[in-house]
Amino acid sequence: MEGGIDVTVLFFASLDEVAGCRERAVRLEEGSTVRELVAEVATMMGEDFLREFSRVPIQFAVNEAFVREQQVLHDGDTVALIPPVTGG
């Protein structure tokens, strides 16, 4: 993908479990949003991941700040998929 961007996706809790890894590198087209990243990740990870992802409301953080799905990503960003927290 010429002119693409590389981002790192982080998985926690139940998403980490179904993904089978804590993080994954993903290459996207320039100008891609969090929503497009999620679609790409769902394709990469398969049905179990998609089922869990659809079951619970997921929040997104880019470089440790909460964002909406429409957020445009940049090369080198770290995107965390954050399931509902259960606190301390």
Next chain:
Amino acid sequence: MSVRLQTADFDLAQEHESMRARHSGRCGAISSFVGVVSERGKEHVTGLFIDHYPSMTQRSIECIVERATESREVLEVVVVHRVGQLRVGDQIVLVLTCAEHRADASAVCERVIDLLKTEAILWKKESGVRGSRWLEPSERDHARARGWVTNPG
């Protein structure tokens, strides 16, 4: 304010004594809370795994402490939260608050506990005789946390 995330256990007596020493002369009350892994009655829990996102979890708990101390006068708040694999009987979390007056120390301690339940970026997975499952936030916890927002005094 001090917020620590750690896999190691903590020592309530030691934390209490060092807080008392740091504020000797001004400290009139210290409130403490220790959360412990329980069997949860019929759930027969045998262990608890706590997942976290180090930087965001740390910041989320610091924000909780800031909110909990709004409109209250405290000298110091210490939160120690364990992460990783714990067993029944293990300590999970310590909240210590120090103030000149007991009302401030106890109110802030309780606020921190309630807000930790709903806003700390932590995930708990219980394991027991019937397998394991990731916990989901309860409406009761959210209701208690909302109570502090609508009635912060």
